[in-house]
Amino acid sequence: MLSQNQTKSKKRVRDHGEVFTAECEVKAMCDLVKDETERIDSRFLEPACGTGNFLEEILTRKLAVVKKLHKSNPYDYERYAVLAVTSIYGVEILADNAQECRERLFALWNKEYTAVCKKSANDETREAVKYILSKNILCGNALTLMCVDENQKDTDTPIIFPEWSLLGTKLKRRDFRLDVMLKAGDKPNRGQSSMFEEDIYKYLSVNPVTGELMAEPICEYPPVHYRRVQENG
Numbered sequence: 001m002l003s004q005n006q007t008k009s010k011k012r013v014r015d016h017g018e019v020f021t022a023e024c025e026v027k028a029m030c031d032l033v034k035d036e037t038e039r040i041d042s043r044f045l046e047p048a049c050g051t052g053n054f055l056e057e058i059l060t061r062k063l064a065v066v067k068k069l070h071k072s073n074p075y076d077y078e079r080y081a082v083l084a085v086t087s088i089y090g091v092e093i094l095a096d097n098a099q100e101c102r103e104r105l106f107a108l109w110n111k112e113y114t115a116v117c118k119k120s121a122n123d124e125t126r127e128a129v130k131y132i133l134s135k136n137i138l139c140g141n142a143l144t145l146m147c148v149d150e151n152q153k154d155t156d157t158p159i160i161f162p163e164w165s166l167l168g169t170k171l172k173r174r175d176f177r178l179d180v181m182l183k184a185g186d187k188p189n190r191g192q193s194s195m196f197e198e199d200i201y202k203y204l205s206v207n208p209v210t211g212e213l214m215a216e217p218i219c220e221y222p223p224v225h226y227r228r229v230q231e232n233g
């Protein structure tokens with residue numbers, strides 16, 4: 001049976017299938033990939049993420065590991081807590097849900113960060129985390145793989161996610177199209193590709209060893225200090 005906080009309105013259920021997953025089910029499903037949820041840098045993408053029930057649970061688990069390993073050193077805690085956020089991705093078609101998801105993940109992150117880092121906690125890092133969430137939680141259509149407008153209509157912009165890698169105190173960012181990433185690992189099939197897929201092939205190369213397609217970034221940025229990721233905006 002559904003509880004009250006699993007739906008917002010009958011119209012949203014009818015129009016968008018918006019029924020949120022109950023907490024006990026979220027935890028049980030995350031337990032199926034427990035080791036991955038406890039790896040600070042393992043990447044999770046939730047298409048149709050709603051307000052972030054799964055992403056919140058995953059971030060909670062990752063931050064618990066960061067705390068266990070680094071709580072005695074606020075600088076290490078800060079760096080790895082930022083890394084944990086960089087690994088969480090979501091797509092959601094309703095703009096209000098996407099925004100609620102970002103705010104929820106930030107509130108969780110900031111509560112832990114402030115509690116652990118105390119006086120060393122700073123607004124520069126908080127702003128960097130808000131920026132990362134603005135790039136990682138996108139308002140889009142997970143079926144067409146395009147960004148959507150406020151009426152849930154596809155725009156001309158494909159869904160693009162940054163891949164973040166921590167190099168010491170610097171974050172490296174490479175942007176990838178989601179439709180391109182989903183082709184990676186396939187065997188090349190240029191003869192039968194549609195016009196739409198031709199566009200994709202610009203960002204795919206063939207692995208000389210396996211013969212499989214590999215995603216290429218559409219943009220690479222020079223590494224910057226993790227507190228100033230916005231500089232590459």
Ligand SMILES: C[S@@+](CC[C@H](N)C(=O)[O-])C[C@H]1O[C@@H](n2cnc3c(N)ncnc32)[C@H](O)[C@@H]1O
Nearest residue numbers: 016018019020021048049050053092093141142
């Ligand atoms: C069943 S709810 C699940 C939400 C969340 N994953 C959870 O478990 O609580 C489905 C969500 O997908 C969104 N949605 C529906 N169609 C979508 C699409 N084509 N692309 C992205 N999101 C979509 C809805 O707005 C809704 O928030």
